[in-house]
Amino acid sequence: MEEINLRDLLIYFRKHLLLFFAMVILSVSAGTAYTILVQKPEYKSRATIILSSDKSKTTVQSEITANKNLIETYTEVVKSHRVLDRVIEENNLKESYEALSAKINVSSLKDTEIISISVVDKEAYRSYEVANWVADIFKEEISQIYNDTSVNILDHAVEPRGPYNIDVVKQEIIYTAAGMVLGGGIILVLFYFDRSIKTTEQIEES
Numbered sequence: 001m002e003e004i005n006l007r008d009l010l011i012y013f014r015k016h017l018l019l020f021f022a023m024v025i026l027s028v029s030a031g032t033a034y035t036i037l038v039q040k041p042e043y044k045s046r047a048t049i050i051l052s053s054d055k056s057k058t059t060v061q062s063e064i065t066a067n068k069n070l071i072e073t074y075t076e077v078v079k080s081h082r083v084l085d086r087v088i089e090e091n092n093l094k095e096s097y098e099a100l101s102a103k104i105n106v107s108s109l110k111d112t113e114i115i116s117i118s119v120v121d122k123e124a125y126r127s128y129e130v131a132n133w134v135a136d137i138f139k140e141e142i143s144q145i146y147n148d149t150s151v152n153i154l155d156h157a158v159e160p161r162g163p164y165n166i167d168v169v170k171q172e173i174i175y176t177a178a179g180m181v182l183g184g185g186i187i188l189v190l191f192y193f194d195r196s197i198k199t200t201e202q203i204e205e206s
Helices: 006-015 017-038 060-078 081-090 097-103 124-145 168-193 200-205
Strands: 043-051 104-108 114-121 151-155
Touching (some): 006 017, 017 168, 043 124, 060 114, 060 124, 081 124, 097 104, 124 151
Antiparallel strands (some): 043 114, 104 114
């Protein structure tokens, strides 16, 4: 395998700087076009539910443990037909149960009695409206199902300031780095397979 001389490579690279910068510009341009023309902004809002304990009781710790055991069940109830069908009907949504359910992510915060309800939508105002509707109706339904009044809204969702899936600065940095890697890689390959005379040492050896 032919040994690559670093000095010769740097000289060769300098001679092909135009190609290098062309690849960077091409990568950034293509990436920016994708961000603007193809990538659709999506907005995420989150409401949180807490299972509160009655601090006047002497069995607070056992109640907290019981609440944690209920959380897994409650997270399933959030996305049940009983809750989401009410959200759709009472707010005159045009979406099906399946479409609405796909927008919602429910999770429990580790080692807490808190349930997080996140909603992703192409409209910022709709993402926080739906999150709050789901949280409010879930609270009502769970009190009927379990006769449980310990479920309360911790934080209502607020309208997001920008899309969660687009970070222009971060993406432009990635596009630039990708262009630099692409340009450098092409020049390295060209250098390796270039059989023309590159140095005076090669002339002396020939």
